[in-house]
Amino acid sequence: MLKQERHQIILDKLKLNKKVLSGKLSEELLVSEDTIRRDLKELESKDLVYKVHGGALLKENRTLSYEQRSVADIEEKKKIAQKAVKLIRDGQVIIMSGSSTNLELAKIIPQEINATVYTYSLPIAVELSHHPLIEVIFIGGKLNKAAQVTVGVDLVNSIYHISADICFMGTDGINLSKGLTEPDWEVSRVKNSMIDASNYIVVMCISSKIMTAKRYSVVPIEKIDVVVSEINPESEIFNEFKAIGLTII
Amino acid sequence: MLKQERHQIILDKLKLNKKVLSGKLSEELLVSEDTIRRDLKELESKDLVYKVHGGALLKENRTLSYEQRSVADIEEKKKIAQKAVKLIRDGQVIIMSGSSTNLELAKIIPQEINATVYTYSLPIAVELSHHPLIEVIFIGGKLNKAAQVTVGVDLVNSIYHISADICFMGTDGINLSKGLTEPDWEVSRVKNSMIDASNYIVVMCISSKIMTAKRYSVVPIEKIDVVVSEINPESEIFNEFKAIGLTII
DNA sequence: TAAAATTTTGCAGTTATTTGCATGTTTATG
DNA sequence: CATAAACATGCAAATAACTGCAAAATTTTA
Numbered sequence: 001m002l003k004q005e006r007h008q009i010i011l012d013k014l015k016l017n018k019k020v021l022s023g024k025l026s027e028e029l030l031v032s033e034d035t036i037r038r039d040l041k042e043l044e045s046k047d048l049v050y051k052v053h054g055g056a057l058l059k060e061n062r063t064l065s066y067e068q069r070s071v072a073d074i075e076e077k078k079k080i081a082q083k084a085v086k087l088i089r090d091g092q093v094i095i096m097s098g099s100s101t102n103l104e105l106a107k108i109i110p111q112e113i114n115a116t117v118y119t120y121s122l123p124i125a126v127e128l129s130h131h132p133l134i135e136v137i138f139i140g141g142k143l144n145k146a147a148q149v150t151v152g153v154d155l156v157n158s159i160y161h162i163s164a165d166i167c168f169m170g171t172d173g174i175n176l177s178k179g180l181t182e183p184d185w186e187v188s189r190v191k192n193s194m195i196d197a198s199n200y201i202v203v204m205c206i207s208s209k210i211m212t213a214k215r216y217s218v219v220p221i222e223k224i225d226v227v228v229s230e231i232n233p234e235s236e237i238f239n240e241f242k243a244i245g246l247t248i249i
Numbered sequence: 250m251l252k253q254e255r256h257q258i259i260l261d262k263l264k265l266n267k268k269v270l271s272g273k274l275s276e277e278l279l280v281s282e283d284t285i286r287r288d289l290k291e292l293e294s295k296d297l298v299y300k301v302h303g304g305a306l307l308k309e310n311r312t313l314s315y316e317q318r319s320v321a322d323i324e325e326k327k328k329i330a331q332k333a334v335k336l337i338r339d340g341q342v343i344i345m346s347g348s349s350t351n352l353e354l355a356k357i358i359p360q361e362i363n364a365t366v367y368t369y370s371l372p373i374a375v376e377l378s379h380h381p382l383i384e385v386i387f388i389g390g391k392l393n394k395a396a397q398v399t400v401g402v403d404l405v406n407s408i409y410h411i412s413a414d415i416c417f418m419g420t421d422g423i424n425l426s427k428g429l430t431e432p433d434w435e436v437s438r439v440k441n442s443m444i445d446a447s448n449y450i451v452v453m454c455i456s457s458k459i460m461t462a463k464r465y466s467v468v469p470i471e472k473i474d475v476v477v478s479e480i481n482p483e484s485e486i487f488n489e490f491k492a493i494g495l496t497i498i
Numbered sequence: 499t500a501a502a503a504t505t506t507t508g509c510a511g512t513t514a515t516t517t518g519c520a521t522g523t524t525t526a527t528g
Numbered sequence: 529c530a531t532a533a534a535c536a537t538g539c540a541a542a543t544a545a546c547t548g549c550a551a552a553a554t555t556t557t558a
Contacts, residue, residue, distance in 0.1 A: 057251070057254075074294070122371065
């Protein structure tokens with residue numbers, strides 16, 4: 001049986017039953033559980049299934065809400081936010097991208113911090129509107145409902161006029177040769193202008209996305225000042241980043 | 250049964266009944282109460298439920314402060330929204346002000362309506378982001394936390410570029426001599442430019458605020474096309490409005 | 499077609515996750 | 529303040545996952 005055959009069978013079963021179990025698949029397809037696990041891993045990397053302990057669930061292809069999306073890797077993102085929040089200083093002008101990591105960051109900014117935050121994310125704006133001191137500037141545009149952020153050319157123009165001290169950017173791909181990358185072209189343009197508008201660039205990236213690249217390039221790696229991830233900065237995964245002078249937290 | 254399946258079932262039950270009990274869940278899902286407790290703990294850490302002694306409650310939507318504010322005269326505002334929603338036509342470009350009446354309106358726009366909505370209100374944008382067809386354009390600016398709307402000079406400039414078919418405007422004061430009035434100067438400027446940008450002006454006003462005036466003038470009464478209130482249009486309170494050609498609903 | 503290169507697979511050893519249970523502590527309520 | 533229910537914590541068993549490696553299968557190349 002070819003690997004691709006198995007993959008098709010797994011996807012069919014998933015569509016039918018909403019879930020598959022590694023053990024059961026192993027019996028039915030007459031291969032080891034390790035193979036099934038590798039299959040599911042591969043299908044997950046293609047965003048075709050949602051892998052969990054013990055099997056996999058149907059990937060919700062309906063426009064999944066922001067909250068559902070944001071639960072993936074939530075613990076890692078909270079850890080990253082914990083580290084990143086320490087970079088915030090009183091009086092700063094901050095730009096925050098529309099990532100779920102930034103939402104976690106917004107939740108834990110200390111009450112006594114007085115700052116100005118530019119954002120184009122609806123949930124981040126809602127969150128920060130409960131903060132007593134932070135002045136929130138929302139960057140308007142066409143609303144992308146799935147991601148709950150605004151996008152568009154106007155957005156890029158608006159950001160162009162901003163001058164910020166620090167920029168917190170969530171990302172899905174960072175790598176040495178291609179730098180910061182994004183799967184969506186519009187978002188890549190928005191992030192590019194955010195970086196142009198800021199003095200100090202903090203990229204927040206969960207370790208599994210380090211050394212990966214997406215379709216569209218945002219900026220070369222040299223533009224970035226700090227990379228924050230949930231794992232130990234001593235990890236050798238960062239060696240090449242350190243070599244070119246990046247700070248790892 | 251996979252852990253994530255249980256989580257989904259718990260969330261579904263919560264949505265349905267607003268609450269779940271650990272003991273009952275334990276019986277229904279055939280796992281120990283400890284497991285249920287761990288499930289609820291995990292869901293709480295993801296901000297999906299509100300855990301309490303004995304079970305969990307449905308996580309209430311944030312922006313609550315705004316909603317709490319808006320509970321004043323909520324029934325009247327719902328009635329007004331019911332009437333106003335009938336004015337929306339397919340394909341229209343709509344501007345909605347940041348009033349609580351407009352939030353009620355946003356909640357009841359029929360699923361099959363296809364339109365473009367400009368707004369500068371956070372809760373309205375969040376509400377409309379759940380609508381399948383409406384394109385939402387958020388007008389950015391400095392966030393007024395109490396009212397959950399953006400304000401500022403940039404806002405007025407942005408609105409100048411819009412050309413809308415219909416404008417739904419909530420108001421706190423309308424009267425014959427001063428026209429539309431507002432207690433806040435910035436808001437009065439924003440509303441003024443909204444009206445300039447629209448072909449057809451619908452003012453939504455609860456009956457108790459009719460014939461009252463606030464500090465700052467928005468536009469003279471002649472600019473307004475329709476007044477929607479919760480009471481019978483035949484009421485003599487409207488006689489003077491009708492005399493100058495306003496439609497009352 | 500045969501050989502080489504590549505990919506896929508299963509296995510063993512190790513690590514991580516999930517779950518139920520026992521224990522002691524906290525909370526709600528009369 | 530008494531008491532039962534709910535909770536937290538640590539532990540152990542079972543299951544699942546990851547890692548590296550070598551054998552097997554497949555594809556590419558000569």
